[in-house]
Amino acid sequence: MKIQQASVLIPDPCNNPLAYYAIRCLKKANSEFKINVIVSSDQVSDENEWLYFYKHSAYIDSLVISKNRMNSIKYLDEVIRTIETQGINIIFPASEESFKFVSKYRDKLSKLCRVVALPSEENLDTAFDKWKLHLLLKKHNILTPETVLLKEIENISQFNYTVILKPVDGSGGKNIQKFESLEEENFQALCNYPNDAYIVQKYVPGHDIGCSVLCQDGQVLAYTIQQQLGLTKGFTPKIDKLKFVHDSAVIDIVTKTMNVLKWNGVANLDLRYNSQTGQINVIEINPRFWQSLMGSLSVGVNFPYILYLLSNNISFEKISYKEQYYAKFHRFIQDAFNGSLEYSLSDTNVKYFLSDPSGILHFLFYKLIKQKLLQNMKSIFSLQSQKLQNVK
Numbered sequence: 001m002k003i004q005q006a007s008v009l010i011p012d013p014c015n016n017p018l019a020y021y022a023i024r025c026l027k028k029a030n031s032e033f034k035i036n037v038i039v040s041s042d043q044v045s046d047e048n049e050w051l052y053f054y055k056h057s058a059y060i061d062s063l064v065i066s067k068n069r070m071n072s073i074k075y076l077d078e079v080i081r082t083i084e085t086q087g088i089n090i091i092f093p094a095s096e097e098s099f100k101f102v103s104k105y106r107d108k109l110s111k112l113c114r115v116v117a118l119p120s121e122e123n124l125d126t127a128f129d130k131w132k133l134h135l136l137l138k139k140h141n142i143l144t145p146e147t148v149l150l151k152e153i154e155n156i157s158q159f160n161y162t163v164i165l166k167p168v169d170g171s172g173g174k175n176i177q178k179f180e181s182l183e184e185e186n187f188q189a190l191c192n193y194p195n196d197a198y199i200v201q202k203y204v205p206g207h208d209i210g211c212s213v214l215c216q217d218g219q220v221l222a223y224t225i226q227q228q229l230g231l232t233k234g235f236t237p238k239i240d241k242l243k244f245v246h247d248s249a250v251i252d253i254v255t256k257t258m259n260v261l262k263w264n265g266v267a268n269l270d271l272r273y274n275s276q277t278g279q280i281n282v283i284e285i286n287p288r289f290w291q292s293l294m295g296s297l298s299v300g301v302n303f304p305y306i307l308y309l310l311s312n313n314i315s316f317e318k319i320s321y322k323e324q325y326y327a328k329f330h331r332f333i334q335d336a337f338n339g340s341l342e343y344s345l346s347d348t349n350v351k352y353f354l355s356d357p358s359g360i361l362h363f364l365f366y367k368l369i370k371q372k373l374l375q376n377m378k379s380i381f382s383l384q385s386q387k388l389q390n391v392k
Helices: 018-029 049-056 073-086 096-104 106-110 121-128 130-139 184-190 248-260 293-298 303-311 329-338 357-391
Strands: 007-012 034-039 062-065 147-149 163-167 177-179 198-202 206-216 219-228 241-245 265-274 280-286 325-327
Touching: 007 018, 007 073, 007 096, 018 034, 018 049, 018 293, 018 303, 034 049, 034 073, 049 062, 062 073, 073 106, 096 106, 096 121, 121 130, 130 147, 130 198, 130 280, 206 248, 206 303, 219 248, 219 293, 219 303, 241 293, 248 265, 248 280, 265 303, 293 303, 293 325, 325 329
Parallel strands: 007 034, 034 062
Antiparallel strands: 147 198, 163 177, 163 198, 206 219, 206 265, 219 241, 241 325, 265 280
């Protein structure tokens, strides 16, 4: 169903591609969407490659560069002013920071335009907080790894198994460490951490599974399940190659989890298949859009667009998706050379890459120049260090 032109406002910290992925999906569904983006000063600088990209993308109709931080009242004032001057119909967050911002000010914003479907502020906070989520899952007997707050550990001898240390509020695998056991030496080092902000979680042997959903009052209306086939460094997810699959065990535990939260809107769940027990564990929930969003689009599920429809009370038919691979172009080349290619070029991001040449070329050119400058600075610094050593 094609709808009439609408003006969408996306508040964005301009530090990752999630907003751009959402924009591409919206424009794919309806090229007449007017896309307005307002970035915050948290990331605004001449060195910001995403800001440079936004300025040249063919998919962004209006770009406002705010001098204020996203969590400030002044930024809110600019958002309100943009809504009024640009005739915004709906405010549409994409990243973690923007979902928090829109949720915090949803009452004020909803008086000026529509706000996308969101979970309650309490449940959104629970999803962002790994400790609160763990307590909720345990309360409702939803399988999740054994977890304790770092500050509550008194006897480390109980941790004679592999554990994961992770921040309570974090994403993208940042600041996560794995320990074969919490020996005295490791534990003493961990005591220097701000321990009220970290959890210790039992490591689950096996492999990761992702599930992306769109929900209404806890009911899953659309979803995709994806396996990550890329090699990972540490705990940062590698999404250069995915396989979209159907798995009843996954969707069963996801459905139960989202029902407990009475979830509204989108979310991406990280799950873990336990190779020893064959069970699925819920690891965490990302209450925002996700890095594999274009992969979901490629197999037939346009999450940003159906979120737009849901938020505007526009009905849509049940959506299914194809079981197939999705990969980035460099992974396609790699698989082609090593003889492990199981998919075609049409199953890659090339089709999206080529349709926004101005933005992509400016982005890559700027990134190349930035890397060259950094290399030159390192060379100069190294040379100066050698000279100083020679003087000594």
